[in-house]
């Protein structure tokens with residue numbers, strides 16, 4: 388015999404009577420809201436951004452992986468509603484928090500969005516709930532902050548509420564692995580919390596993997612993304628080394644990856660971007676400072692990755708120099724500024740640093756990205772330009788920073804004077820104009 392509130396929530400989840408609130412309707416939260424709704428749950432999506440709420444209500448998706456039609460179909464089913472208010476949050480049996488976890492100005496974790504969401508929820512709680520934190524964060528946050536904050540109001544964990552952490556592994560623009568077929572890791576602050584969260588995610592995800600605690604689940608996410616950061620750092624350093632040796636790093640990787648075991652291919656580039664890889668490992672290094680431990684491996688990879696945009700601009704200077712030109716007064720046409728292929732997200736994109744550095748050195752920059760209409764960050768305001776023959780032909784160098792699939796690279800090379808390709812997007816094109824990272 389567990390306890391009445393556990394049994395109540397358990398039955399409501401199993402019978403799909405549980406009402407679910409997803410807090411934060413971004414790249415992570417919106418797909419969850421839709422998946423729960425698609426699987427027969429009544430869902431309320433809460434987002435503090437009124438414009439997003441309005442867009443969703445009128446069936447306009449702002450996320451590339453979610454089509455307008457798909458959104459309208461779910462909206463039409465009546466299973467989902469959107470709001471910017473927490474007023475009705477107490478109706479929810481389950482609340483899943485999917486708000487951003489960025490770095491602050493001093494590049495320390497900024498938990499503002501989590502704390503403000505938890506405070507808004509806590510103020511309204513009257514009846515038993517399962518709270519799940521999905522936002523990536525350092526180990527301990529769910530237990531020490533989320534559970535402790537709710538307990539401070541007199542609620543007792545395992546009696547009045549349950550709390551778990553379950554990281555998100557969604558890979559924007561990935562056509563094969565989507566929410567329902569990506570195994571989901573879950574760890575409860577308590578045993579019962581874990582039981583409920585496992586049950587919940589089994590309703591929408593094929594494989595749910597239980598770990599022993601929320602701290603462990605938080606750490607799993609950080610291991611995964613730190614693994615990526617470190618391997619990208621390593622391969623970026625390999626690109627620098629290969630360039631010094633006059634060896635094509637792309638050819639090396641293609642050959643190395645034929646090894647059937649013990650090697651995983653990662654690719655170099657102009658730096659790392661997005662809301663995960665540049666940020667998550669820093670959550671861990673920051674946390675380690677409390678223990679007076681310097682996570683050197685992680686810091687080194689972060690350093691190398693952060694240096695890549697500057698390395699790219701140095702290489703650009705060298706390329707122009709060989710053409711008897713300088714960055715100063717040259718016109719550089721940048722192809723792609725999104726942080727990765729086929730996404731409409733320029734958060735933390737290394738393209739921004741590359742552009743700033745070219746401008747700082749007196750160069751002129753034009754860019755085209757079919758998915759990023761404008762960049763307005765750190766005082767940089769620049770709009771996407773049409774990718775025309777004239778624009779390419781009148782630029783001193785075309786700099787490929789994101790390898791979107793929609794581009795015809797053959798056409799780009801044909802109309803450019805010089806091409807610096809940092810993504811091996813021109814892999815199958817033979818031309819003396821091309822220089823690769």
Ligand SMILES: NC(=O)c1ccc[n+]([C@@H]2O[C@H](COP(=O)([O-])OP(=O)(O)OC[C@H]3O[C@@H](n4cnc5c(N)ncnc54)[C@H](O)[C@@H]3O)[C@@H](O)[C@H]2O)c1
Nearest residue numbers: 411412413414415434435436485486487488504522523555
């Ligand atoms: N984007 C990814 O590919 C990805 C993958 C795995 C994990 N994550 C993690 O998931 C979390 C969310 O990331 P995202 O990319 O979906 O972010 P996002 O910026 O796309 O979406 C977050 C949403 O939360 C809303 N919000 C902020 N504070 C709020 C509040 N107090 N109440 C209600 N809404 C609020 C914002 O308006 C925004 O729409 C982060 O911790 C991120 O690290 C992201």
